[in-house]
């Protein structure tokens with residue numbers, strides 16, 4: 550991806566639920582993105598079929614909905630994943646989406662793509678295991694994961710208002726810090742890539 554002034558980020562929520570806390574966190578990220586970063590929410594995950602190599606053959610690579618996502622990812626400067634934890638791991642819909650994106654043809658779109666991960670849960674322990682599992686999955690794809698800081702939002706229901714907006718000042722401050730770190734991470738990787746050309 551060519552370096553330019555605006556960083557376009559595709560925001561993927563690992564929950565399909567309408568009232569998803571993770572979607573609320575993703576929207577807060579969108580609203581609090583640093584200057585020069587634009588986060589677009591991916592809205593088609595519910596339409597992505599279960600991964601099946603037969604379907605790859607039948608569709609000449611990938612179904613239309615997956616092709617659209619692959620294009621969006623290719624055009625983006627990075628991916629922000631905001632995901633719940635299901636049974637101490639990555640939700641199936643998110644894993645399925647990553648499996649589709651991880652296929653090489655016609656391009657290896659995840660290789661070298663900057664990624665940041667965060668998550669929210671009504672429980673007390675954040676989404677540490679889900680984030681660890683998502684990182685584990687992404688290691689094999691060549692994505693370049695933001696090393697630190699990580700963002701785990703526990704007891705999230707206490708941090709939002711009646712209009713489902715994240716309003717807790719400390720959480721918003723942490724969110725902004727992670728997004729600034731992600732922006733710097735993308736710049737660092739772009740500079741490194743341009744120096745090696």
Ligand SMILES: Cc1cc2nc3c(=O)[nH]c(=O)nc-3n(C[C@H](O)[C@H](O)[C@H](O)COP(=O)(O)O)c2cc1C
Nearest residue numbers: 564566569570571572633634635636637670671672
């Ligand atoms: C199948 C299932 C498994 C879950 N397992 C965990 C878990 O291991 N750890 C956790 O913190 N919350 C777990 N939860 C609770 C979710 O964190 C909670 O439902 C959360 O609100 C889901 O995210 P969302 O609000 O973005 O949809 C689980 C929920 C479901 C539906």
